[in-house]
Amino acid sequence: MSFSNAAIPIAFLFTFLYILYGVFFRPNQKKLGHKPPGPCPLPLIGNLHLLGDLPHRNLQFLARTYGPIMSLKLGQVPAIVISSSQAAELIFKTNDIVFATRPKTQAYDFLSYGFKGTAFAEYGPYWRHVKKLCTVQLLSVPKVEMFAPLRREELVLVVKSLEGASASREIVDLSEVLHNLTEDIVFKMTFGADTNKDNALSYKELVQEGMSLA
Incomplete structure (x- = not known):
C-alpha cells in the first residue's frame, strides 16, 4: 500500500480516536462552565x-x-x-x-528567581507591593516630569542622527532607532546608565535570550 493510499485510513483513524476522546475522556463541560x-x-x-x-x-x-x-x-x-x-x-x-494571576511555568520560575517582579509574580501582597513601588518610584507624575530633560536630550540626539542620515541619503531602520531610543531612556531612568556605553549589556539581547530559554 502506497503512502497516499494509507493516508486516508490513517486520517479516519485519528478522527475516530479524537471523537472517542471527546465523548468518553474529555472533562465534563458542565464542571468547567460554559x-x-x-x-x-x-x-x-x-x-x-x-x-x-x-x-x-x-x-x-x-x-x-x-x-x-x-x-x-x-x-x-x-x-x-x-x-x-x-x-x-x-x-x-x-x-x-x-x-490578575499569571500562569506558572518552570521556565519563568527559573528566569524570574521564583516569580519575582511585576511580570510573573502571583497576585497577592507581594505583587501589590512591587506594583506600588514601581508606580511611586518610576511612573508617578513627579517622577515622569523629573526625567523630562533626559527624554528631551535623547530625542535631540536621535533627530540629529536622522538628519545626518538623511543628508547622506542613508537607509534607516526606524524600528531599530525607536527601540534603541526607548531602551536608552528606560535604562537611564532606572539605572542611570546608557546601555550602549561602558560595555553594558543590551536589554534587547537579554530579552531575546530570555524568550529563547523560555
Missing part, C-alpha cells in the same frame, strides 16, 4: 487553520460571526479572544483581580 461561542476545532490542530497569513484580520472576521468574546483552540491549547473595548474593560478593569 465556554464562549466559537468555531468548531479540528482534531490536533484545533482552529489554527483559521488564522491564516493575517491573523488579526481573520480574528476580526470570526468576531463578526461569534461575537466580541469567543473561544478558540490553538492546537490543543484553549484560548479566549476579546475583540471589543467593552469586553476588554470588563476583564482588565471591572474584574481585573479574577484575571
